[in-house]
Structures are given as C-alpha cells and as structure tokens.
Amino acid sequence: MNDLNILVRKVEKISSLPTVFVKISELINDPTSTSSDIAHVIEVDQALTSRLLQLANSAFYGMPGKVNTISRAVTIIGFKQLQELVLAISVRDQFAQIGENSPLNMTSFWQHSIGCGVAARVLATFQGTPNPDSFFVAGFLHDLGRLVLLEHYPQKYLEVIEKAKDTDCFLHEVELEVFGFTHADVGGALIKNWQLPDFLFEAVNYHHSPEVLSKVNEYVAFIHIANIITHACQLGFSGNEFVPPLSQQIWEESKLKVSALEPVVNKVIEQYSEMVSFLVAGVK
Amino acid sequence: MSAVKVSDLKVGQELELDIKLNSGAVLFKAAEKISFKHIKALKAWGFTEVAVVETQSDTRVENFQDSDLASDSTTEHIFSKSNHEDPAIIELKRISLSFRKTE
Numbered sequence A: 001m002n003d004l005n006i007l008v009r010k011v012e013k014i015s016s017l018p019t020v021f022v023k024i025s026e027l028i029n030d031p032t033s034t035s036s037d038i039a040h041v042i043e044v045d046q047a048l049t050s051r052l053l054q055l056a057n058s059a060f061y062g063m064p065g066k067v068n069t070i071s072r073a074v075t076i077i078g079f080k081q082l083q084e085l086v087l088a089i090s091v092r093d094q095f096a097q098i099g100e101n102s103p104l105n106m107t108s109f110w111q112h113s114i115g116c117g118v119a120a121r122v123l124a125t126f127q128g129t130p131n132p133d134s135f136f137v138a139g140f141l142h143d144l145g146r147l148v149l150l151e152h153y154p155q156k157y158l159e160v161i162e163k164a165k166d167t168d169c170f171l172h173e174v175e176l177e178v179f180g181f182t183h184a185d186v187g188g189a190l191i192k193n194w195q196l197p198d199f200l201f202e203a204v205n206y207h208h209s210p211e212v213l214s215k216v217n218e219y220v221a222f223i224h225i226a227n228i229i230t231h232a233c234q235l236g237f238s239g240n241e242f243v244p245p246l247s248q249q250i251w252e253e254s255k256l257k258v259s260a261l262e263p264v265v266n267k268v269i270e271q272y273s274e275m276v277s278f279l280v281a282g283v284k
Numbered sequence B: 001m002s003a004v005k006v007s008d009l010k011v012g013q014e015l016e017l018d019i020k021l022n023s024g025a026v027l028f029k030a031a032e033k034i035s036f037k038h039i040k041a042l043k044a045w046g047f048t049e050v051a052v053v054e055t056q057s058d059t060r061v062e063n064f065q066d067s068d069l070a071s072d073s074t075t076e077h078i079f080s081k082s083n084h085e086d087p088a089i090i091e092l093k094r095i096s097l098s099f100r101k102t103e
C-alpha cells in the first residue's frame, strides 16, 4: 500500500462519512421512503436542521413565505440536492475540529472552499447545466485533501508553505515534491474511500490537472474554473497566493464566454456571504 | 474609534484602519469613505465588523483616498503566474481590480 492510501486509511478512521449522510442516502435510494422519513432523520441533528432551514429560506432558493419545517425544506430543495447539501454540511462539521495545529487559518480555508462551491454552482446555472447544487458540493470539497495534509503533517506542511513562498511555486507543486502526492490526490482518495459518486472524485482529483483526462465533464471543467475565479476574487485563502493557471483546453470545452465572467462574478459575490454565514459560523 | 457591524455601516462613514484580506492584501485603506460598494465588498469577503472613525463628521470629501495604486500591485502579484495573453485572464484581472476600486 502506498503512502497516500495509508494516509487515507488513517483519516478514514477519524472521519468516516457522517452517519446522518449515510442514513439519508439509504432513504433516498429507497423508493418507498417519503420526505417525512428523511425529515425525521435530519431533525435528530439540531445543527443540521437549523442550517437546512436557513438554506431553504435563503435568497438562492428564493421561496416566497417562510419555510418552517424540514419536510417542506426537503420538498423545496429536492431529495438529491438535499443529500448533497447534507454531505457538505456534515463534512464541514466533521472537519471543524481539525486544523488546531494548522499553519493555515481555517476560517479562510472554508471561505475558499465556499467561494469555489458557489462559483461552480453559478457557472453551472449560467450554462444551464442541471443540478447546480451538486456543483456546489464538488467545489466545496475540492481542497479537502489539503485539510488532511495540514492535520497529519502540520510541521511538514509549514515547510511546504515556506518552500512555496521562497521558490514562488504553487503549493501543489511543492506538495508533490515533499509528499509524492498532492492535496488533490488526497481529496480524491478520500472521496473514493467514502464511495461517493465518481463526478465528485473526478472534480476533486483533477482540479489542478484536468487535461490528463481524456474526457472532461462539466464538473471537472467548472470546478477548475471556479477555483481560479475564487483565487482571482480572493475569496478566503487556501494557502496559495497565486491564481492557478487556467487550462486553455478546459476553458474552450466549458463553452463559457469571456463576457460571462463579470455577471458570473457578480452572482458569486451575491451568494458568497450568505453561504459563508451558513457554513463557517462556529469555526474556530 | 468604534467597531461597527458591517450591516450597520452608513455610506459616508470613514474607515479607521486598513481592511486587510487574509492574504495580507489591502482591500480598503484607512480613511476611505464608505460607499455602497464598500459595504457590498465587505459582506462578500465575510467581514462582520470594521473600525470606523467616531465622529458626526462634516463630510470632507477631499479626504477620500484612491486605493487603486495598492490594489494594482496586489492584482499583478496574484496573477503573476497566469497567462497574460489569455482573454479570460485579462477579464478576470480587470474584475479582480474593479473589486478594490472604490467608485
């Protein structure tokens, strides 16, 4: 077993996929379950309940009138989207304790993750791609591997950050040199281990190297571009000072127009702070 | 000086201190007058409170400082590893810069 798999196994022990997510997934896959069955599972978790209600009442869903119950929120958000949002919220909660020794500011890290998620969702909406919420989740998780590295190798990672600064390199380049793999590989391996869908694996695993894929889907393309937008707008901070290179091939395949960037960014800014208040509140 | 919630900021109030991003880049400089754009940007960057000058103020507009100079170097720095001929990058740089402009 290589170092990457050993690391992921270790992490898996401390952060197995949250039970509430697993239970909800089972219910969603069961055709006989109803929205109130799902609501019962969620309602056990107070924090999750209040976050989902906030979300259902947010400008993004733009529902007239107040959404007061989880089963109504489930109806508004939709089963599949709900499952993905629960994943984002529970991963965020699961990893909230992590990073005490981290040389990076965790609030900024989560802000970067949210920025990328929001940007990916806006890009998907803009291009009329179905299920924009799953783009949010993919973007939100894209740098999760860095959190694992920070947690497991705080000292070594500090060296990575310093070396990247001294040599004007990207963090993922130095990670590869120091660990033999990057945060994208770690995130991908973790998602595989959790048996999450392939689109999440691909989007996370290849966000810095989308060209290596022979066939690129919208998830890979939009997460790659969303990360660049997040850096350009300096939403949060993930350790990298520089805007990562934009793959020409991916840009072309995304079919985005340069003129779309400004309206996209304006929408991102509009939605960003709201998502930050849902998902960052309470982070140390 | 008083700390004011971003949601309570009023247009025309004056920043007491520089507003810095986590990367260390200056978003807005001390003594800048708050405009609607400032409030929008502060919210977008997740700031909840900022320090403003405590005065009922005779709005002296001359005090207004242009932060373009500082932001320009920030933008150049963060884009220093990008392809400067790529139209998408040129546009993103323009957008990135316009965030830090006041008006």
Ligand SMILES: [Fe+2]
Pocket: A142, A143, A183, A184, A207, A208
């Ligand atoms: Fe990354």
Ligand SMILES: [Fe+2]
Pocket: A112, A116, A142, A143, A227, A238
């Ligand atoms: Fe990133």
